[in-house]
Amino acid sequence: MRGATAILKKELRSYFYSPVAYVILGVFLFIMGVIFAKFVDLYQRFNTVQRFGGAQGITLDKLATYLYQNMAFILCFVTPFLTMRLYAEEKRQHTLELLFTAPLRKFELVFGKFMAAYSLMLFMVLVSFIYVFFMILWGNPELAIIGTTYLGLILALACYVALGGLISAMTGSQAIAAVWTFIALLLLWLLQSLGQGISAKTGFIEWGPLLVFLSPLGHFNSFSEGLIHVKDIVYFISFTVMALYFTYCVVESNRWR
């Protein structure tokens, strides 16, 4: 794991030495700030309405669920900018030669790079804890649900980052990597609504539910409703591991061409 640590440290350096990390962090926090302000505004309005007996059933927790679902969606837009450079940039700068001729195992390379982008994402998620703090200060949220939501978020982000890394490994251009990662994440996200409208069956495969299952949205939603299902955890972890494994294969196959 020594090699992986070296890669991790170097990648984090590169993120923070270029404006990339700051810009992304800034933009993400700004957007989340706007959404949170909207959230507070909504909460106040419902509170007022509820005092007069209306809008029953809308609780702080329900609203918090919307907040975090928005966040999971916005992180889809953020991911490509963090993952696009992981491998594409190495190819452009001819630095793969250095990495491939050093005594470094390929899986260490893949893992180190994944951890670098992932830890940056986790850092962003960590900053969003400030919203939890405000909710506790002025409301009475169900902390267990917020906990499972964050667990879901952390698992979903691993998928995003692993997929972004895979796509970056497949192309030599950062821009192309970013575009494809974004399209792929959006499609995955949309599979949920797509699947719900399909009732076709081939043999015993029901395409609708299959598509729904393949989308991370439904899996994340059950976390944000306070449910921890083994199938959701398995989905996220196997998705991540598979994407990392494919990245390993793509990196390895670069040598054989």
Added chain:
Amino acid sequence: MIEVRNLTKKYGDRTAINQLNFSVARGEILGFLGQNGAGKTTTMKILTGFMPATSGTAAIGGFDVLENPFEVKKKIGYLPETPPIYPELLVLEYLSFVAELRGIPKLDRSKKIDKAIELCHLGDVRRRLIGNLSKGYRQRVGLAQALIHDPEVLILDEPTVGLDPKQVNEARGLIKNLRGEKTIIYSTHILSEVAATCDRIIVIDRGNIVAQEALNPMGATGGLVKTEIVVRKIGDDLRKNISSISGVKEVQVVSNGTHRLIVESDAREEVIAEVSRIVVESRAGLIRMSPVQQALEEYYLTLITGKGGPVA
């Protein structure tokens, strides 16, 4: 130290290198000579384990590059054609990243980094951003990267391309300093460079080795050198006297305006010294005596084009 057997690499239908066979002894500096696209870089990439060969084997220090890539990679330092540098890092940060990647223990790291910086004369720029350095300095950072773990084998792919004449000289000096300590493979398409630094050359053309020769200190091949002698007048006995020196193969008289002799002889210093003594004692009026530098070039062109180049 380095053993290459029947090494072949194909990119699709195109054969980049075809059945290469050569070996390099410990401490030897091997010049790898060929035109662009002849297969130099491909061979080096295979030796470093960057990519696998289509067939054949290559071993470094007894370890096969395909079966034991890890052991091989520990033994070699590699400077690719484009130095593998990260423009966003400082020189010092970059070198410490490489040191970590190379598995140098934490305690040794700063010592090794300092040594590499000193060897490559990077002291002035150690806290500069690599992206802001000139081409020559980047090349040196690349070289420092290859030297940092004190490898037994150095593989340098056109290390002097893009350097100004002073830097080329420094780079050559650096490589000469490593003579005997390290086994070095050095690719280039510049002939004078090979003559200046290498013990032996391999000429490669369109993927095939067309010559493997030891280089003598005079910078010619095959143990023969040509010396050009310009005198004020050429007497009959001068040519005869020079011819009679043992070790002299051929004496040619060229008289077009100037009086010139082209002496082809063994490359031993005694022979050359004897020639000069005879010329001086003959009172022919020695004006100039110099080795014919084109010998190597001529030889090289013969190999590449299959016919002789211009006669010196």
